[in-house]
Amino acid sequence: MKKIVIASNNLGKLNEIGAILAPLEIEIVAQSTLGVTEAEEPHFTFVENALVKAHHASRATGLPALADDSGICVDALGGAPGVHSARFAGEPAADAPRTREAQDERNNQKLLALLANEKNRKAHYVCVIVLTRGPDDPRPLICEAEWHGEIIDAPRGNGGFGYDPLFMVAGTGKTGAEFSTAEKNRISHRAQALAQLVSRLRDEPGLAAASPDGRRPAIASRDSVLAPRRRPSEFPPGRGRS
Numbered sequence: 077m078k079k080i081v082i083a084s085n086n087l088g089k090l091n092e093i094g095a096i097l098a099p100l101e102i103e104i105v106a107q108s109t110l111g112v113t114e115a116e117e118p119h120f121t122f123v124e125n126a127l128v129k130a131h132h133a134s135r136a137t138g139l140p141a142l143a144d145d146s147g148i149c150v151d152a153l154g155g156a157p158g159v160h161s162a163r164f165a166g167e168p169a170a171d172a173p174r175t176r177e178a179q180d181e182r183n184n185q186k187l188l189a190l191l192a193n194e195k196n197r198k199a200h201y202v203c204v205i206v207l208t209r210g211p212d213d214p215r216p217l218i219c220e221a222e223w224h225g226e227i228i229d230a231p232r233g234n235g236g237f238g239y240d241p242l243f244m245v246a247g248t249g250k251t252g253a254e255f256s257t258a259e260k261n262r263i264s265h266r267a268q269a270l271a272q273l274v275s276r277l278r279d280e281p282g283l284a285a286a287s288p289d290g291r292r293p294a295i296a297s298r299d300s301v302l303a304p305r306r307r308p309s310e311f312p313p314g315r316g317r318s
Contacts, residue, residue, distance in 0.1 A: 083133035083143035088237035221268030
């Protein structure tokens, strides 16, 4: 396994995935650089949507494909936004900005409004990573992790993306947006799921884990990995709250 296509166009995800997979001697490329369109995500579970995206990218390219499906689940909202996290606030008005950052802001504002009178602020991020070795892989690798915390009353921090500025990570006193990139890539839901994947990939035949000189191998064409942002996908319990 020398090359993997990443089934996402979300810049934040691509950066995190690229950084965490860097110790493996694998070339990774964003699907957009190979002309792959984004897959439909009609399902109500993270794992089903991740499988759909990975299979779509692998069939289109003939390459191994990695897909991430993730979202934030808030206890007081019955698990919402969940799979609807990326479009929780709905589509923007015709004259509103349509950037990823603007959508994140609308989503965060809706979440705060819904929790205005709630005492239970507990929440957790969920990430499911799927890697299919080829278009017809009967046993794709599936890794899942959670990141627990609570929703605070106002955003804090300038890092991360999505709901990170509102997500106070349990036991840290920091929001997801207040960690450095390196710190977040050690503890987040995506970091935990990808760490599981890295561990399992080290047992894959023909995969080198590090460069002979001990340095981290370069990820091929960083520009190709940093594709334009688009929405991440997310989880079930929020199905009626989009």
